[in-house]
Amino acid sequence: MIDASRTRRLIRTLDGEAGPPPIWMMRQAGRYLPEYRATRADAGSFLDLCFNPKLATEVTLQPIRRFGFDAAILFSDILVIPHALGQGVRFVEGEGPRLDPIDLDRVDELDPTTVVERLGAVLETVGRVRAALPAETALLGFCGAPWTVATYMIAGRGTPDQMPARRAMLTQPAAFDRLIEILVESSIAYLVAQLRAGADAVQVFDSWSGTLDDIGFARAAMEPMRRIVEGVRAEVPGARIIGFPKGAGAHLPAYVAATGVTAVGLDWGVPLAFARDVVQPLCPVQGNLDPLRLVVGGAGLDEGVDAVLEALAGRPFVFNLGHGITPDAPVEHVGRMVDRVRAWQPG
Numbered sequence: 637m638i639d640a641s642r643t644r645r646l647i648r649t650l651d652g653e654a655g656p657p658p659i660w661m662m663r664q665a666g667r668y669l670p671e672y673r674a675t676r677a678d679a680g681s682f683l684d685l686c687f688n689p690k691l692a693t694e695v696t697l698q699p700i701r702r703f704g705f706d707a708a709i710l711f712s713d714i715l716v717i718p719h720a721l722g723q724g725v726r727f728v729e730g731e732g733p734r735l736d737p738i739d740l741d742r743v744d745e746l747d748p749t750t751v752v753e754r755l756g757a758v759l760e761t762v763g764r765v766r767a768a769l770p771a772e773t774a775l776l777g778f779c780g781a782p783w784t785v786a787t788y789m790i791a792g793r794g795t796p797d798q799m800p801a802r803r804a805m806l807t808q809p810a811a812f813d814r815l816i817e818i819l820v821e822s823s824i825a826y827l828v829a830q831l832r833a834g835a836d837a838v839q840v841f842d843s844w845s846g847t848l849d850d851i852g853f854a855r856a857a858m859e860p861m862r863r864i865v866e867g868v869r870a871e872v873p874g875a876r877i878i879g880f881p882k883g884a885g886a887h888l889p890a891y892v893a894a895t896g897v898t899a900v901g902l903d904w905g906v907p908l909a910f911a912r913d914v915v916q917p918l919c920p921v922q923g924n925l926d927p928l929r930l931v932v933g934g935a936g937l938d939e940g941v942d943a944v945l946e947a948l949a950g951r952p953f954v955f956n957l958g959h960g961i962t963p964d965a966p967v968e969h970v971g972r973m974v975d976r977v978r979a980w981q982p983g
């Protein structure tokens with residue numbers, strides 16, 4: 637079978653080929669771009685933008701037009717799953733997400749079987765983006781990892797240390813595990829639908845895995861991710877899946893081995909020598925420039941870009957940030973980073 641994805645540099649890297657590193661950025665469609673802010677202003681609420689295939693396609697393509705990244709990432713949000721499960725979700729300007737906190741005693745009222753149907757508009761965006769992208773540009777779908785999504789569902793908002801969810805895991809273990817299971821099922825169905833609609837690969841964001849202890853990491857981060865990888869590949873054999881367990885640190889080798897992810901995203905707290913010597917022998921890695929270096933620019937940016945490339949670009953490696961780009965990053969600094977990565981030659 638001819639696999640069109642194989643013509644794309646990002647996909648070849650995920651398949652284990654070394655070569656010039658592909659580059660994309662987490663949150664590459666977002667408020668640091670003036671054209672995003674303009675589209676966003678016309679769209680109504682943030683969720684209206686996520687569920688508007690025409691405008692969501694437009695903002696997905698904006699960073700590709702400007703920088704020629706090797707991958708586009710679907711414009712949506714990890715919180716569309718709670719929304720599709722029937723939980724009230726809204727985004728308050730300047731404050732972040734607000735959800736009607738769920739009653740864990742009634743967790744079985746959340747129905748994972750209709751999630752894909754309810755996210756039809758997002759899946760339409762996937763198809764539209766694929767049709768509009770240059771042939772050499774990969775398209776990434778994504779969802780949030782069950783743990784990270786659960787932290788928002790339980791607290792009703794972002795929290796500095798995820799205390800409400802960590803507490804629920806210990807005080808209401810059966811209901812907590814049931815919520816994770818519902819999110820595993822929803823995520824499998826949603827990722828499979830994205831891959832069938834035209835995504836070349838998917839990334840699963842576990843932004844808050846860093847606050848889990850050893851037992852919690854195995855239970856709420858690794859095991860659910862193992863089931864997602866297995867469940868997606870049962871429907872889409874060979875599906876390429878990037879795990880991004882932010883803050884996982886020394887858990888990373890176990891995470892890769894236990895989950896079977898194709899590649900792993902690294903935050904900027906992961907030492908480059910550990911990434912190169914311990915993680916990269918296990919699978920391709922992606923990351924991990926400190927997003928602050930993109931804000932300050934100049935020598936601080938160049939030094940960070942060079943250090944990441946020198947450590948990791950000799951083996952399968954995807955250049956990225958260690959977390960999302962922040963709204964205060966100047967657009968010129970992004971261009972400078974892209975030029976430097978593209979010009980890099982092994983020394």
Ligand SMILES: Cc1c2[nH]c(c1CCC(=O)O)Cc1[nH]c(c(CCC(=O)O)c1C)Cc1[nH]c(c(CCC(=O)O)c1C)Cc1[nH]c(c(C)c1CCC(=O)O)C2
Binds near residue numbers: 662664666709715778
């Ligand atoms: C935790 C999380 C969320 N969303 C996401 C995560 C995981 C990654 C991470 O840790 O950053 C993932 C996400 N959110 C968004 C994308 C789109 C694709 C991309 O360009 O990367 C992706 C992949 C758009 C967005 N999601 C959001 C925006 C900004 C909202 C706006 O434009 O008004 C964008 C572009 C809103 C959002 N969405 C979320 C929060 C906490 C917020 C508010 C904080 C903020 O404003 O940055 C939840």
